[in-house]
Amino acid sequence: MREKAFLHHVKLFCLLILLLFIPVTVLSQKKKKKDTETELIKKDSTDSKKGKKYSDLIKKGTIKKGLFNIIQVKTDVYFEIQDSLFKREFLVVNKLSQVPFQINESGLNKGMNYENKVISFYKDTIAKKVWVKSYVPKVSSPKEDAITASVIDNFSESIIEVFDIETKNNDSSAVVIKVNKIFDGKQKSFNDVLNNIGLSSSVKSELSYIEALKSFPKNIVVKSQLTTSISEGGPALPITLGVTSNIILLDKTPMKPRFSDNRIGYFTEKHWYFADAQQAMLEKELITRWRLEPKKEDEERYLKGELVAPKKPIVYYIDPSTPKQWRKYIIDGVHDWQVAFEKAGFKNAIIAKEPTEQDLDFDVDDVRYSVITYAASPKANAMGPSVVDPRSGEIIEADIIWWHNVMTSLHSWMRIQTGAIDPKARGNKFSDEHMGEAIRFVSSHEVGHTFGLKHNMGASFAYDVESLRSKEFTAKMGGTAPSIMDYARYNYVAQPEDNVTVITPKIGEYDKYAIEWGYRWYGPNENETARLNEAITKHQNDPIYFYGEQQGATIDPRSQSEDLGNDAVKASEYGLKNLKRVVDNILNWTFDKDQSYYETGKLYIEAIGQWQTYNGHVLTNIGGIYLNTTVHGDNKQSYVPVPAAIQKRAADYLAKNVLTIPQWLFFNDITDKTNPLKDSPLGPYEYTPYTLSRGLQYDVIYSLFSDDRLLRMTENELYQRNKTNEKVFTVNELFKKMHQNVFLGTIQNKSLTILERMTQKNYVDVLIVSTNKLFEKTDAKKSIQIQETLQMPHLCSLDDAHMARNINNSFLKRVTEVTSDKKGELSKVLQLLRIKKSTGDQSTQNHYRDLIQRIDKALNTTTF
Structure with a gap:
């Protein structure tokens, strides 16, 4: 009994001791927890590794x-x-x-x-x-x-x-x-x-x-x-x-996007849309544009048609490193767009200025400032890219890069294209005023890109060629095309007797229309999509408002770089008349006592490059297709072959001005003093006239008989004859016309000149290269490279996304009519040469035997 009592007391005593210690333990744990939290807080303001506070x-x-x-x-x-x-x-x-x-x-x-x-x-x-x-x-x-x-x-x-x-x-x-x-x-x-x-x-x-x-x-x-x-x-x-x-x-909420329409030219950002109600994903493109909108208090006035200042204007700063004599012209080029933004309902929408003392934080690299940056470089170019919010297409900032040497391009264009009609455009150096006006034009073009506008290479096609010779028309329309976003440079069509003075591209009707379409603000109760579509539909049949996409391999001859007017043959013929006047005066215009003939040689090769540019404009019409951007209900054709009559005139032009090398251009008094010169990293590079003319002629013939061109002509023949009775220009007609011109002297049993033999060799070699795979590595590509070095300089190195529609007409070329047509033409040439191999002088006969051997090898047969 006592043992039980004793054990009971011991248990109570232990329990009491335990109860006494429990609060201490809990308090200790709480204290430790608090200390831990304190340490964590300390560590939150201290680097756990380095102890930074x-x-x-x-x-x-x-x-x-x-x-x-x-x-x-x-x-x-x-x-x-x-x-x-x-x-x-x-x-x-x-x-x-x-x-x-x-x-x-x-x-x-x-x-x-x-x-x-x-x-x-x-x-x-x-x-x-x-x-x-x-x-x-x-x-x-x-x-x-x-x-x-x-x-x-x-x-x-x-x-x-x-x-x-x-x-x-x-x-x-x-x-x-x-x-x-x-x-x-x-x-x-x-x-x-x-x-x-x-x-x-x-x-x-x-x-x-x-x-x-x-x-x-x-x-x-x-x-x-x-x-x-x-x-x-x-x-x-x-x-x-x-x-x-x-x-x-x-911004938390992106700008409301505006969806693109392929009938008007804006840079775009792709966007994909998913929704439960769809049966397929929707892909749309958002145009790139500034967030231009009226102030809240001006919205009602704006919607009534009154001009209002935007909530936030578009401001461009001139790089302080820009030479002072050009700043005014660059600023004027920006402000020339005011008229387009007024069409969209905004006044004072764009501002160009030099940074002042008030712009304390100005920095050309700070995206808060859109800057026309001046780059000291031998590169001859200018470009107008933008920084875009890809969520909405909103342009946040624009950067125009202005390379110092762009003036060399302007100098070239004006001398070659307007020297015949404008005495101010002839010397080795222009006055600041004359160069300034050219700089103003480039400024406007590049600023147009920073508004979101793409090149509109089809604008110049709106003007009839003869109208470009009218002093009244050019003064009224202001320039060479309805859009400054075209590569329609200077008026090379106008002749000296026309007394045309407005020869520089200006802001045109298309530009105003495009800016209004992209920048007009619509109220919350307006159907923006319907209004935008109405704006395009209203002008869809007027060539002034036509948008022609920039193309890689040009299919639509309306949308070409550096061309003027609606008739490439006529425009080029006028251009050649003026070009001959320029060539006749190159020695005088470049005269600089005790100086080398460097400037002479450079101007000379630029003249030759202009000739090749005209050839390209005309050539595109052969096998060309007018590509129209169509929508349901507009009753327009998407693909319209260039009329046969125009294609034939184009072929005649090439026969006259390319197959027959213009001796006034390649063999004249200039070559007594200098060869055509092109700058290279190793110094001026000289082209001898015979070598240069041979290479450039080869390039035209090679392009003329390209597989894609002949395939388009075949497609056209098949389509047109099945659909209408309209006359078509066929591949066989093209070969017949060229054959008669190239081999005219042979048919007439004449001794051939060096240039006539050169043309025949070029013609035959083009067909061989195109037909026989063993000859594919012939120097065809080299001549194309030569041509690129001679073309008049381009402006803007912007990459126009989706430059042209992708049309596949070259699948399985080896089983098309093209190979048969080319081999058939080679066979005809071979038969002619075998008959005529003993006619003409010794050089002519040597030439014939050479061609016979080449064609025999290419066809791999002695009979056909």
């Missing part, structure tokens, strides 16, 4: 406040990102800001935008990291639709970078990350400059550094010096590029 960073470094506060401690750079900015969308824009000599001539110059991407930052509190993800923002679906879940999974973001959270700010509303690696070349996630400009090398991070940092309310600017090396068969050369990265905060 926010206060220390601020104390030791400098801070630039803005979109992200930028903290710089010696060479270390930190971004302080507010919590409110996580998951927001940003656009990274990378540009060149400095280039060394070694890559300048390749066309890589200051101001060029080489890489853009949409990114978002995500805070990971568990891993204590900030993830950066990127995606292609070109897919949409309604939030409430079931398919949206699938859209999210099938078009997801990709992780491109990760940063450790270094610390937090004092109130824990922002985190701090160290960002050196994305700007000093160690990582390519934000800035992959070398791959994007085509240099297959890597950044030498030890020779690269962050140069400057700026932060503003909606963007930050980081400038870096990135070094690599290149080797082209010799010792490695160091290359340091100045690059600028902008990170721009995009």
Whole structure:
């Protein structure tokens, strides 16, 4: 009994002791937990690895406040990102800001935008990291639709970078990350400059550094010096590029997009749309345009038709490095577009100006400023790209790159195309006023691109050729085409006796129409789609408003580069008359006492290039097709073959001016002093007249009998004869016409001149190259390269997306009529030569025997 009592008391005593210790244990655990939380809080404002404190960073470094506060401690750079900015969308824009000599001539110059991407930052509190993800923002679906879940999974973001959270700010509303690696070349996630400009090398991070940092309310600017090396068969050369990265905060709600219409020419952004109600995905294209809209208080006045100032005008700044004598003309070229925006309902919509003292933060590399950047370079060009929000097509900023040597192109065009009618356009150097007007034209053209407008190569076809000889018509219409976005340069059609003075391209009716279509603002109660369609339908049968796509291999002769008027044969004939006047005066116009004949040789080869340009304009009509952009209900044909009569006239022109080499152009007094000259990296390159004429003639014949051209003619013959009784120009007729011209002297038993023998060799060789695979490596391509070096210089190196419709007419060429037609023509030539092989002088007979052997080998037979 006592033992039980004793054990009972012991248990009670132990229980009491346990109860006494329990609060202490709990309190101890609570204390430990509190201490742990305190440590975590401390660690949140301290780097767990390096022990950095926010206060220390601020104390030791400098801070630039803005979109992200930028903290710089010696060479270390930190971004302080507010919590409110996580998951927001940003656009990274990378540009060149400095280039060394070694890559300048390749066309890589200051101001060029080489890489853009949409990114978002995500805070990971568990891993204590900030993830950066990127995606292609070109897919949409309604939030409430079931398919949206699938859209999210099938078009997801990709992780491109990760940063450790270094610390937090004092109130824990922002985190701090160290960002050196994305700007000093160690990582390519934000800035992959070398791959994007085509240099297959890597950044030498030890020779690269962050140069400057700026932060503003909606963007930050980081400038870096990135070094690599290149080797082209010799010792490695160091290359340091100045690059600028902008990170721009995009609006939460993108601009309302405007969908493209192929009957009017705007650059576009593709977009895919998914929805539950669909039976197929919808693909649309958004035009690129500025967000131009009236102020809230002006909306009613605007809708009534009154001109109002936009809420935010489009402003262009002139690069301070632009020579002073050209600034006025560049500004005038921008302001020439005011009339087009007034058509869209906005006054003072565009402003061009030089930066002033009030523009304290002005920087040509800052995306807040659209700049016409002046590039010191031997490159002769200009271009007008834009930075676009890919979610909506909104143009955020525009950069016109203006290469100093673009004036050499202008000088060439004006001397060759207008020297015959304009004494101001003849000397080795123009007055500032005359060159300034040309600069104004280029300024307008390039600015047009920054509004979103593509080239309209079909505009010039609207004007009758004879009207370009009218002083009254050209003064009234202002220029050479209804659109300054055409490559309709200067009026080479007008003759000296016409006294035409308005010879420079101007803003035209198409330009006004296109800007109104793209920029007119519609109220919430208006059916925008219907209104836009009405605007096009209203003008669909008027050639003034025709939009002709830029083409790679030109099929539609209406939409050609550098041409004028609606009749290429007539325009080229007028052009040749003026060109002969130019050639007759080249020695006088380029005279400069005690100077070499360098300028003479250059002007001479430019004249020859213009002749070849005319040949190309005419040639396109043979086998050409008018490509119309049609819609249901417009009662228009999509494909209209060039009328047979026009094709025959084109063939006659080529027979007269190409198959018969113009001796006034290639063999004249100029060649007593100099050969045609073309600049090359090794110095001026000379072309002898015989070699040059042979190569250029070969190029025309080769193109004339190209498989694609002959296949289009065959298709046309088949289609037209099955559908209508309209006369067609057939492949056999083309061969017959060319044969009669090329072999006229042979048929007449004459001794052939060197040039006549040259033409026959070119003709036969073209057919052999096209027919016999063993001869495919003959120098056909070389002649094409020669021609490209001689063409008048082009403006803008913009890549017009979807330049032309893709029409496949070349599938299984070997079983088409083309091979039979070419072999048939070779057989006819062979039969003629066998009959005539003993006629003419010794050189002619040698020539015939040579051709017979070549054709025999090509046909691999002695009989046919």
